Amino acid sequence: MTAVLDRPSTVDLPPARRRVSRRWRHRLTVLSFMAPAGIGTIVFFLYPLLAAIYFSFTRFDLLTTPRWVGLKNYVYLFAHDPVAHKAAWNTLWFVLILVPARMIAALLTAMLLTSLKRGGGFFRTVFYLPALAPPVAATIAFVFLFNPATGPVNGVLSWFGIDGPLWFDSPAWAKPSLVLLGTWAVGDLMVIFLAALLDVPKPLYEAASLDGANAWQRFRFVTLPSLSPVLLFAAVTGVIQTLQYFTQAAVAASVASGSATTGGGISSTFGYPEESTLTYPLHLYVQGFRYYDMGYANALAVVLFVVAFAVTLVLLRRFRAFAGGRP
Amino acid sequence: MLRRLLVLTSAAVFVAAACTPGTNASDEIAPAGQEAEGTVEFWHFFTDREGDAIDQAIAGFEKAHPKIHVNVTAGQDDAKMLQAISSGKGPDVGLSYSTDIVGKFCSSGAWRDLSPYLERDQVDLDQFPETVRSYTSYHNRRCAMPFLADVYGLYYNKTLLQQAGFSGPPTTMTQLADMAKKLTKRSADGTIEVAGFLPLLNFYEHTPQHTAPMWDAKWLTKDEKSAIGSDPNWPAMLKWHKDLVDWYGYDKLQEFTAGLGDEWSADNAFQQGKLAMAIDGEYRTAFVENQTPDLDFGTAPVPVADNQTDRYGAGFVTGNIMGISANAKNPEASWELVRYLTTETNVIVDLSNSIRNVPTTTDALNSPGLRTDERFKTFLEIFANPNTSTTPPNASGPKYVEMAQEFCNSYLSGASTDLTGGLKDLDGRIDEALDLGR
């Protein structure tokens, strides 16, 4: 606990006045530090959030002034837009599959790294590298590599007599292909798990093996509990990120569809094939920036916000002490 | 403190809501006879060779109007134009590749009403065929001028047809299916090497939009409600496609299309002889001439449904259209450009000759300077056919067409199995979606 110490110049004032002017000076100081961020919070966070809620009750397309329509957009969302439901399901699918897949892959590779006696640094760098690749570049590379007709992946599979699936061109395989892309780029998560694994106190492992625990039991009773805060953190942030999943799905759809969009624009390909890769944010984008149903897009946005906020609350509740962070 | 913050922010929200950057057109136009001058921002969607042709036409315009300078931006599609105009920064003149946006732009005022100009300069609208006039206005508000048209017909590879013993192209859908099957070549493991005809509806120019006229399948009713669920031609059309898809095998088709070249390059499947028959626009003749001149091909109207043989010769037409933004900085000069490109006969003829699109004025159609060979003539005839139709304009733009497209895709892939039920459901969804945009 540190107290704000006196400044020489206020020493001569009577005590009460000294406290007051000191407090005001302190407040001004804090303001000077926080002002840009504070303005940013209001202008780029609070205002748009409230505006989004307001606009979700209007019919609005940027070409004409917004017109109040009450709950019409929400009725349409919940009752008449099966594409929105499909999009919500797609995003949920990614949350349920991509997040655990990445966590498991990250944990496995991190554990592999800790068990290597030599060359750990080299392997760590190699495992991390894919996470560095810019998402657009990585997605284009993957779609090309997984091209069912000319790509090397199906080519290699055919050497083994396997008739490879249509990957990004198949409604059933498009999302799993994106999961493959996501687990390939698992390096960023892996490094976090690696740091946590290295922080597990060695004596715990020694004590466990002295008690006769085998590898699996050591993992289950020593590693996992020590790792649980990091795992939870990774899970929650993973869910939040997946709720926003946009770039890879958009680029994969547009590259895989290969359809000429001269005149129509890139967004006409989003969701290819057959809306299997249409995540909720993509649907929002299409409604708002392709059809210019902006009121409706805002209704979609508000629903997304509610879900994201619920997940955030979980994080906040669990990490209240961590969030405070100070003695 | 927090409450005050919330109140202030909410107030800001309401204020901001009232301000849309979009359109603030003034309807005044200059009196007749004055010479326009200034700079015009012109956006169009063509690229490469076709973009060069536009540039030449612009050069001609600047020569004829030395006081007007045109800044051309190529490759701007509808989405970009809509986005730019909505944010108040659009071009002065825009050239769109299809009539999809006419409904939206006319009804919202994004493109100006051109009637004052047409009246002032006494532009004769009868020089455009009826269909063309219909797709450049919406609810009696004419906000666009037609700029060349695209007409769709059947291209067939003469070499491949002769090899299989066919002397001419098919004229009915049953013939098309039969010929497609006989023209298809497969390798030993069943992979398609040459396809007679691709029945998928999301491939190159094979889309529901372009095939619906061949079945006389209607899109919207007079009061802009979906007609799809109640029109028996739709199930007929989709069943024909599905039967052919099943014959090929859907997965095999997907695999085949994944390996095909880009539509606009020399690797185009038809141009490379991988596709024996294809539906495509009249511009394809120019692409073949330019990229694969050795291809021996013919053109014909697209086959019609078996019970509609009297409609043979009709097709799908869509026009490129031009309009002036509501917030154009120089409307007078913009109008000069629009008028020049859409009504000057020799300009239209030149453009048609280089891009190989169909001219839209009767003078240009009858002009001796128009380069017509046998293959291009097919399209001129389709264009003149009274049964040739287009997708009706609508305030929500291309939305209903795209929704129908999605249903067709899912039916053909086997994801949806209930045809009549699915079409009825599509009906309802389109109506709701159109209602949302009102």
Next chain:
Amino acid sequence: MTAVLTRPLRQGTMVRESWLVAVARNSVAIAAAVIFLLPFAFVFLLSFMTSDQALTSNLWPTTWHPENFLDIFRKYPMFDYLVNTVVYVVLATGFMLLSSVPAAYALAKLRWRGENAVFVVIICMMMLPPQVVTVPLYLMWANAGLTGTLWPLILPMLAGDAFSIFLLRQFMLTIPDSVVDAARIDGCSEWQVLLRVVVPIARPGIAATAIFQFFYAWNDYYGPLLYTSEDQSNWTLSIALSQFKHLHHVEWNLVMAATLLVMAPVIIVFFLAQKAFVQGVTLTGVKG
């Protein structure tokens, strides 16, 4: 928080491993390494092929064409896109540091009423999907006439970036309070404490945060898609790469060359700043 990963990676259990298990482990590691590197290798090989060969399923270039890398600059305005991206990245990072470092300091080392509430708000901002506020923000920028440019992405950095503030705060928390107090006793104002004492100590953390911002801006697709799609001259590399397919007939070998070019700076920066970067990454997952 020391550089966690400079510790040796051996975790060392008490159980002695059989030689076979060690071989198995190393084989798995090697196999994994191969799989992770394979896509890079393919992109590399493809970028040296001719356009025709790139369309086949051949894996090795029959002839090598390094001029492909020059071709992408000659045939397409790649240089413009590169400049746009660099400008975006540099300005965004610079502005972020200007606004976020002081805010992080205030949250870490100053005590004031409402600081916990503000920190919670920062966490909420970090967690907010950008699509929620996209439409109103777009309207705001449209009213300001700035759509079609990169300014809607750059200017907000002057007003702080939630993730960066969070990260910087975590770094600054590791600086002992005694150091800060000593400076205060010496008569420094808070700004002087920040600039003369804290910043130099927190340099690795600031570097890590800056690198995060660099990567975020370099890889950003959604932002430029939203704001610059209508004006090709303002595109960044990520948009250009995704649109390669639509405006020009595709030459896949060039697309791969461009892909490599877009990946390269990130990898180079990573190697140069590895230590700082890894430090930053581990702090985001710190268990407290």
